[in-house]
Amino acid sequence: xxxxxxxxxxxxxxxxxxxxxxxxxxxxxxxxxxxxxxxxxxxxxxxxxxxxxxxxxxxxxxxxxxxxxxxxxxxxxxxxxxxxxxxxxxxxxxxxxxxxxxxxxxxxxxxxxxxxxxxxxxxxx
Numbered sequence: 001x002x003x004x005x006x007x008x009x010x011x012x013x014x015x016x017x018x019x020x021x022x023x024x025x026x027x028x029x030x031x032x033x034x035x036x037x038x039x040x041x042x043x044x045x046x047x048x049x050x051x052x053x054x055x056x057x058x059x060x061x062x063x064x065x066x067x068x069x070x071x072x073x074x075x076x077x078x079x080x081x082x083x084x085x086x087x088x089x090x091x092x093x094x095x096x097x098x099x100x101x102x103x104x105x106x107x108x109x110x111x112x113x114x115x116x117x118x119x120x121x122x123x124x125x
Contacts, residue, residue: 015080034094
């Protein structure tokens with residue numbers, strides 16, 4: 001089970017930290033990711049972290065502004081978002097693949113089997 005929180009309304013240039021509490025598996029053996037979706041558009045990749053934490057991946061649109069991290073003791077995945085822009089407005093989802101020690105690309109939504117319910121982020125101009 002994946003449960004996101006931390007979304008909200010923020011002004012352009014502001015910051016938010018999203019959290020995703022993950023239960024039901026061996027947290028440390030899974031890669032994890034954040035995606036986002038605007039109504040009427042495809043769900044798009046934002047950031048991912050491989051199962052060991054040795055690799056992180058970011059969409060070009062958020063590189064340098066967003067940071068993905070996790071706290072193994074709390075079974076929680078985070079997305080720190082800074083310098084937010086109106087185009088970052090979306091519903092943000094955390095996602096986990098079904099396979100432990102996953103070694104795929106991490107960029108495609110089709111690689112993920114478990115999704116949270118989403119948390120709304122709105123950036124006002």
